[in-house]
Amino acid sequence: xxxxxxxxxxxxxxxxxxxxxxxxxxxxxxxxxxxxxxxxxxxxxxxxxxxxxxxxxxxxxxxxxxxxxxxxxxxxxxxxxxxxxxxxxxxxxxxxxxxxxxxxxxxxxxxxxxxxxxxxxxxxxxxxxxxxxxxxxxxxxxxxxxxxxxxxxxxxxxxxx
Numbered sequence: 001x002x003x004x005x006x007x008x009x010x011x012x013x014x015x016x017x018x019x020x021x022x023x024x025x026x027x028x029x030x031x032x033x034x035x036x037x038x039x040x041x042x043x044x045x046x047x048x049x050x051x052x053x054x055x056x057x058x059x060x061x062x063x064x065x066x067x068x069x070x071x072x073x074x075x076x077x078x079x080x081x082x083x084x085x086x087x088x089x090x091x092x093x094x095x096x097x098x099x100x101x102x103x104x105x106x107x108x109x110x111x112x113x114x115x116x117x118x119x120x121x122x123x124x125x126x127x128x129x130x131x132x133x134x135x136x137x138x139x140x141x142x143x144x145x146x147x148x149x150x151x152x153x154x155x156x157x158x159x160x161x
Contacts, residue, residue: 027052027132030093030117031079037134038077038099041069054118054133074102080149091119092135094153099139112146112161113139114153 024039025048026032033052040049046066080096099111115137120130136157142148150159 030082030084030095030115030132033117033132033134034079034095034097034115035077038075041072042075044069052134054130054135071103071105072101073104076100078149083153089121089124091121093117093119094157096150096153096159097139098148110142110146110148111139112142112148112150112159113137114150114157114159116153116155116157 084093
């Protein structure tokens with residue numbers, strides 16, 4: 001009976017370790033929105049990931065965006081210290097990130113980067129309401145032994161290592 005119980009624990013632990021992350025869709029804070037972005041990517045929900053970005057230009061293509069993750073098996077994000085400042089009815093936030101990606105071929109990649117997010121003051125908006133959105137972002141592939149978390153983000157969202 002103990003062997004059966006021990007075997008069951010091993011199987012359940014293995015299943016839990018490979019289970020998809022819980023669905024997260026939260027635009028309450030800049031850090032939560034970036035976590036939601038990577039949650040959508042981890043769950044291969046690319047339309048949801050795409051929706052977190054503002055200003056989709058005609059030259060931008062959802063198909064190209066989604067195809068960029070074709071070799072991504074799993075992804076996780078660490079958020080650094082977020083800085084925010086107001087400007088003319090909006091709040092802009094800089095979000096430094098470290099992104100670990102597992103590829104479908106089993107290899108791993110580590111990126112460092114920054115996102116710039118904008119929240120238009122909710123009290124001055126008229127319908128349709130515009131939620132907190134990503135307006136810019138840059139990720140840089142980091143090599144072995146290189147620091148992935150930027151020490152700062154510039155005004156354009158470029159990481160400063």
